[in-house]
Amino acid sequence: MKKGMNKELAKALAAVFLGLTAGAILMLVIGKNPITGYVSLFRGGLMSAERIGNTLATATPLILTGLSVAFAFRTGIFNIGAAGQMLIGGLCATAIGLSFSWPRPLMLISMPLCAILGGAVWGVIPGLLKARFNVNEVVSTIMMNWIAYWSVYYIVPSNFKGEYLETESARLPEVASLKTPWLTNLFQGSYINLGLFLAILAVALISFLLNRTTLGYELKAVGFNRHASEYAGISVNRNIILSMMIAGALSGIAGATFYTGYASNIQIGVLPTQGYDGIAVSLLGANSPWGVFAAALFFGLLHSGKGFMNAMTKIPPDISDSIIAIIIYFTATSLLIEKVWTWLRKKKGGKA
Amino acid sequence: MWEIIRQIFPYAIAFTIPLLITALGGLFSERSGIVNIGLEGLMVMGFFAAAITIYRLEPVMPNAGLRVLLGLAAAIAAGVLFSLLHAVASINMKANQVISGTAINMMAGAITVYLARNITGSGNIHITAGVPRFDIPGLVKIPILGPLFFRQTYITTWIVLVLLLASWYLLYKTPFGLRLRACGEHPHAAASAGINVYLMRYFGVLVSGAFSALGGAIILVTYSGEFSGNVGGLGFLALAALIFGQWKPLGILGASFFFGFASTIANVSQAIPALMTIPPILLKNFPYVVTLLALVLFSKSSQAPKAEGIPF
Numbered sequence: 243m244k245k246g247m248n249k250e251l252a253k254a255l256a257a258v259f260l261g262l263t264a265g266a267i268l269m270l271v272i273g274k275n276p277i278t279g280y281v282s283l284f285r286g287g288l289m290s291a292e293r294i295g296n297t298l299a300t301a302t303p304l305i306l307t308g309l310s311v312a313f314a315f316r317t318g319i320f321n322i323g324a325a326g327q328m329l330i331g332g333l334c335a336t337a338i339g340l341s342f343s344w345p346r347p348l349m350l351i352s353m354p355l356c357a358i359l360g361g362a363v364w365g366v367i368p369g370l371l372k373a374r375f376n377v378n379e380v381v382s383t384i385m386m387n388w389i390a391y392w393s394v395y396y397i398v399p400s401n402f403k404g405e406y407l408e409t410e411s412a413r414l415p416e417v418a419s420l421k422t423p424w425l426t427n428l429f430q431g432s433y434i435n436l437g438l439f440l441a442i443l444a445v446a447l448i449s450f451l452l453n454r455t456t457l458g459y460e461l462k463a464v465g466f467n468r469h470a471s472e473y474a475g476i477s478v479n480r481n482i483i484l485s486m487m488i489a490g491a492l493s494g495i496a497g498a499t500f501y502t503g504y505a506s507n508i509q510i511g512v513l514p515t516q517g518y519d520g521i522a523v524s525l526l527g528a529n530s531p532w533g534v535f536a537a538a539l540f541f542g543l544l545h546s547g548k549g550f551m552n553a554m555t556k557i558p559p560d561i562s563d564s565i566i567a568i569i570i571y572f573t574a575t576s577l578l579i580e581k582v583w584t585w586l587r588k589k590k591g592g593k594a
Numbered sequence: 595m596w597e598i599i600r601q602i603f604p605y606a607i608a609f610t611i612p613l614l615i616t617a618l619g620g621l622f623s624e625r626s627g628i629v630n631i632g633l634e635g636l637m638v639m640g641f642f643a644a645a646i647t648i649y650r651l652e653p654v655m656p657n658a659g660l661r662v663l664l665g666l667a668a669a670i671a672a673g674v675l676f677s678l679l680h681a682v683a684s685i686n687m688k689a690n691q692v693i694s695g696t697a698i699n700m701m702a703g704a705i706t707v708y709l710a711r712n713i714t715g716s717g718n719i720h721i722t723a724g725v726p727r728f729d730i731p732g733l734v735k736i737p738i739l740g741p742l743f744f745r746q747t748y749i750t751t752w753i754v755l756v757l758l759l760a761s762w763y764l765l766y767k768t769p770f771g772l773r774l775r776a777c778g779e780h781p782h783a784a785a786s787a788g789i790n791v792y793l794m795r796y797f798g799v800l801v802s803g804a805f806s807a808l809g810g811a812i813i814l815v816t817y818s819g820e821f822s823g824n825v826g827g828l829g830f831l832a833l834a835a836l837i838f839g840q841w842k843p844l845g846i847l848g849a850s851f852f853f854g855f856a857s858t859i860a861n862v863s864q865a866i867p868a869l870m871t872i873p874p875i876l877l878k879n880f881p882y883v884v885t886l887l888a889l890v891l892f893s894k895s896s897q898a899p900k901a902e903g904i905p906f
Binding site: 268271272320322371375376377378380381382384385386387388389391392393395396397513518521522525558560561563564566567568570571573574575576577578 | 629631679682683687688689690692693694696697698699700701703704705707708709711712717827830831833834837873874875878879882883885886889890893
């Protein structure tokens with residue numbers, strides 16, 4: 243077990259190293275100095291309490307979408323629909339926040355709950371289709387992403403139109419924001435919000451569920467070998483549906499933390515990038531809850547520092563997205579890394 | 595009603611063509627056994643490569659037609675090179691093809707905007723001239739069909755239709771096509787018959803790169819005229835068309851046109867009084883819902899290549 247963990251960690255670090263190297267090459271291609279580029283990128287994410295707060299706030303939805311993808315992965319399901327589930331979760335939370343004038347405690351409970359519900363519905367549909375009709379979940383979750391995209395595209399302007407722009411909802415009142423004065427003040431006015439605690443709670447709960455409960459054991463068993471699980475009396479279909487429902491719920495909360503915490507309204511015409519970034523987070527975190535947590539913090543740092551880096555060095559901010567994408571590619575081709583690794587060790591062994 | 599259809603038709607076809615060529619590319623990849631959900635990214639890559647090439651040539655090359663031609667060629671080259679990443683990952687490295695495809699989508703979206711922003715600041719690249727529309731002489735006079743299919747057409751439309759025909763012939767009427775499809779159905783049997791499965795799968799993936807990138811470039815030179823960093827999910831719509839068309843060239847043609855027409859109606863419905871009664875939310879969601887339904891209906895008898903997604 244320990245050795246397996248070390249190997250996963252080595253693979254993740256190698257992918258990160260290769261991703262950062264590729265990023266350095268991209269900086270060189272446009273004639274910039276990668277060292278000053280990276281220094282300002284990391285300073286941009288860490289150099290003050292406010293910036294650390296922003297890094298944590300950026301990481302919050304990534305923790306949750308990463309957890310969503312990782313959780314489904316453990317049951318052998320590829321949840322590529324985190325973006326749509328997140329969008330619907332965000333829409334549900336925003337709808338509550340804009341429609342009712344409830345007291346704050348009720349808001350803080352009902353908004354995430356509604357987001358969970360919306361995300362779970364969006365996740366359970368592909369789950370049901372897979373369990374009942376053996377519909378490939380990759381395709382169905384992609385379709386659900388675009389259904390979410392176009393639904394939000396038309397529902398928001400006709401029901402929650404913003405004051406100035408057609409492309410976003412009205413601003414949430416302060417009583418319905420996950421931002422809270424003591425936390426904002428603690429981090430000198432950053433975007434950090436209560437969503438971070440929801441995310442950490444989710445990581446702990448999912449970790450417990452997967453490692454300490456019968457349900458978690460069954461879910462993982464289905465992921466390892468569907469047929470053996472079926473033979474052992476585990477209901478594969480029930481577990482698939484449940485897994486997608488929980489995965490959808492997690493992405494749903496991600497939507498609440500992003501649209502009603504980090505931001506103050508919901509935009510139309512954008513699939514949240516956190517959905518696909520969640521796949522990267524999950525892979526880099528080796529599908530384990532606390533691994534996801536660490537990977538999300540790292541990607542959050544890459545994203546939150548890019549604005550400062552752009553201001554200081556004129557390197558386009560899209561470098562961060564490029565690095566993350568390249569890291570996924572290298573995680574996917576980890577066989578290459580493994581081969582090089584064994585080859586190096588053999589070579590070392592030969593010499594000794 | 596006829597007047598509306600007559601007006602919409604050229605737009606619907608213009609919108610269908612990139613979808614069709616991309617789905618056709620996906621067909622080659624999936625028929626050879628490699629799932630390619632990176633179609634969207636490959637389209638973006640072609641969109642970008644064509645835009646940057648034409649943009650750079652504008653000051654030095656006065657001939658707009660030649661510029662566009664070189665732009666399309668650059669797009670195809672870029673698509674082939676970029677799809678090589680997916681091929682290496684899924685064929686040699688036995689990577690999870692869905693993950694590799696996702697990485698392709700994310701890389702294309704990020705790196706092209708990164709490079710474009712470095713050139714133009716905004717990340718958008720505007721070109722001054724694309725391909726012109728023209729009426730096909732003679733054929734346009736045919737009643738009903740003439741005004742629908744031969745009025746205001748683009749040359750790229752006819753190129754794509756020729757490619758469709760050629761692909762159908764290659765895949766279904768030649769030994770090469772049979773071998774390629776065998777690699778997607780039962781690679782081990784194919785290998786024991788002396789077919790080089792790796793080579794066939796490389797061919798499939800690279801064609802998907804070339805065709806998708808061409809699709810992206812066609813968006814640029816026909817109705818868009820500006821690189822904007824994304825193709826708005828058209829690559830995923832092409833994936834839906836591939837599935838709804840049940841992995842067959844004619845099915846893909848039908849599905850692409852169906853989706854292209856539905857999207858066009860949704861796009862123009864606010865401008866045409868007769869269509870304002872249909873809520874656009876339904877029209878826009880229509881292709882995706884239909885694809886889900888098709889997946890359910892065909893779940894028992896899906897024509898999907900049996901070995902797709904499984905490393906050989």
